[in-house]
Amino acid sequence: MFPVNRLRRLRKNENIRRLVRENHLLVDDLIYPIFIEDGKDIKKEIPSMPGIFRWSLDRVNEELDEVANLGIPAVLLFGIPSHKDEVGSDTWSEEGIIQRAIRHIKKHYPNLYIITDVCFCEYTSHGHCGVLHDHDVDNDLTLENTKKQVVSHAKAGADMVAPSGMMDGVVKTIREALDEAGYKHIPIMAYSAKYASSYYGPFREAADSAPAFGDRRTYQMDPANRREALREVAIDIEEGADIVMVKPALSYLDIIRDLRNTFNVPIAAYNVSGEYSMIKAAGKLGWIDEKKVMLETLISMKRAGADIIITYFAKEVAKILKNEK
Template sequence: MNPSGFPLIRPRRLRHNPLVRELVRETTLDARDFIFPMFVRPGKGIRTEISSMLGNYQLSPDTLVEEVGLAKDAGVKSFIFFGIPTHKDATGSSALDDAGIVQEALRTLRKHYKNEIVLITDECFCEYTDHGHCGILNEKQGRTDVDNDATLPILTAQCVSHAKAGADMIAPSGMMDGMVGAIRRGLDAAGFSHIPIMSYAAKYASGFYGPFREAAESPPQFGDRGSYQMDPANTDEAMREVELDVAEGADILMVKPALSYLDIIRRVRDNFQLPVAAYNVSGEFAMVKAAAQKGWIDERRVTMEILTSIKRAGCDIILTYHAVQAAKWLKQG
């Protein structure tokens, strides 16, 4: 204490000058932190805005090339793709077609951009099945559910097909038990031991996915996905899920959603020595957009605060629909 009785330590000294605030800032964002999720469908000249996710589009491969180029110019270098096929059936067979829509998009982008960008593919079946669930169905004890073990071979085949088409990274999202190990063995056997797996290791059965289901045209036709996605109330279970994926060979660990699961991100960061990703999902994005349209919030300020909070919680990588706009804001300073 000084003679006046007031503490000598004044934290506000480091906040007075905005340049000093920048100098001592603990968490910083960079456009290289972002992965931009994109939706691709067959056709030409398609650029259909997603009504619940303004500024995001369903794109055909040709317009995808243009959109990726704009994102690249803004500083975004990593992309994850979701396919919307022309044909859906009970087993999602079009996902395995080497001439499928995601495969076509990968080959098209690789031709245009060589190795200038990172091409990642989401690996699941909800977009490809006519029932909207994430794998092959079976019925046990009068209940229809996804058959975990029957789904693993087709999931592996999908991943290998994407690797052949030019994917730089595989991101399985279906929350099937043993999926990372099955995919790792399949990729290695096919000559793709260099392809990393970014596992949706802790994916919750969340209400924040609604707009995505419009974008990917993949709502479940009955029930929900609670038998394979995690209970939002559980945190120790997430650690078990992540530990299993690490043991099976995951290279990057993802938590999804992000904003309501910052505590999970921090626990993963503290307990596992692998890169950590989080998915700032469609519902989180849509709420910000809707409130900003109403004039209730400042979209830029709130978005950057959210993205900073995700990184502060321990993320190295953020999947976000705000990727391109956030990259532009970062450039503006």
Template sequence: MKDIQFTRHRRLRASAGMRSLVRETHLHKEDFIYPIFVIDGENIKNEIASMPGVFQLSMDNLLTEVDEVTSLGIKSVILFGVPYEHDKDEEGTGAFSHNGLVQVATRLIKEKYPELIVVADTCLCEYTSHGHCGVVEGGKILNDASLNLLAKTAISQAEAGADIIAPSNMMDGFVAAIRAGLDEAGFEDVPIMSYAVKYASSYYGPFRDAANGAPQFGDRKTYQMDPANRMEAFREAESDIDEGADFLIVKPALSYQDIIRDVKNYTTLPVVAYNVSGEYSMVKAAAVNGWVDEKSIVLEMLTGMKRAGADLIITYFAKDAARYLDDIK
């Protein structure tokens, strides 16, 4: 045995204290952005069947949710509006209404929690009768005609007090149009968290239930990215950087950690992983059936996203993960 040469890697794994000492990647509550769905009406708290523990909330229940979020030490939320079908129209005017769902919710939250970072999802699809992220004409989603509506939406959200504008539509030039609109309206200091690298993914299924925003015809493959493509992510990220983005989102996260690392290596901007609804629902379903240990798999999954290069994570697990991190302490 004296002649055998090998390295003893296990020395640094010998105890919990040693493993903690040399741990390279850490999750913090400040990393999490928690999604909240707001709906019109009163006394509404609709649990989303495919997303256990996630709700559509009316304004009178919104602050109770935010109270819980802030008590857990989560510093940021992202808001999605869920209008009823009769409130939708061809141009998605509810997205940029002064009294739109995201706008009202933003003002309500900022009044009580001025330090909480409110990110406004900036898109038209929840508000359009056809369910697409832009203007539709003759069955075609028009790129340039959609940009003005997206800029109007961003301005109205900034006027309501949103700290960050997060455009998710994937129209070409959307960051440039929104940056120009915000600057012209006097919101030069409001940053843009761009859904820069957003794939046309099957992982979004449960979100359609949450936001009531499934397209009424066709799909979104003409404006969201092909899941098979890697180099395209560089082109999309480069365009958004050049147009003035302040953060870059990669969506989804779990099957796209190679892309998260690529984007992180490419830019010095903060990179945001979106841990999407399908990723959430699969873990919840497996945990309910006793197939996985939810706590350990959630922390491992989110740590993997951080290790891949994410600076921040939009995740429906934010409240759960915050509690898990408290347990570790």
């Protein structure tokens, strides 16, 4: 009871605040997404994502040198191919852009952990996440192509695969395909609770992945649903997911907390492109303190229960943490 209990005593100065701080943002928490484009001499800034670029393989070391020097442990690769078709066949080609990128990174940065996004939207002529039938994605036909995609990633040297298409049964399909091909050691980070969100707009510009018609609400989750996320995650864990993900993160912190309270597995939060771009835009206009809002946003994800944060801010955060040491 006041005046005996004075909680401000533990807020008196920065040293005591550090001692009692409950959550910490570490460089070990971070995964940095990188866009690899087929072609040469490409360093193309994404207009809606200041500071984020599309890179060709002959220039991507400029980015990877910085990532490695900052101690960021992992990258998540997205490919922009020169050829697109109805089924996204570049995704399983041995000479596909991601397969070549994996081999390149493994050769030059053997200690960098490579995670590959497993989907089709960047590679299909229609921009949807699989094989179309009657103007909708056919779940089971898409799974057949997913098998080929993940095995080709593993063969190229990927350390982890991350299916993002929200196809039913995708984790089971991938686990069986990897195991049968001799890649039992490769973990799966499932985009288990991926919502049909408006926060993905800048990413679709970055990856040339906007759907040519319609939207993705028949396979991505309804933003109004909470309990459904628990079902999705439970199924993915049962099918063999090693890490589960919530995407987007900021507007779905309640989902992260629900998962943390329910499941004893690592949880990843994807701090998506729209979340990044809003902070960048408001910071540029002087409406917010960009650095402080960035850090507050990311620590909110840790506080909600995330173990891993996939974020375009990874390099900026790593620099701040490095300077604080």
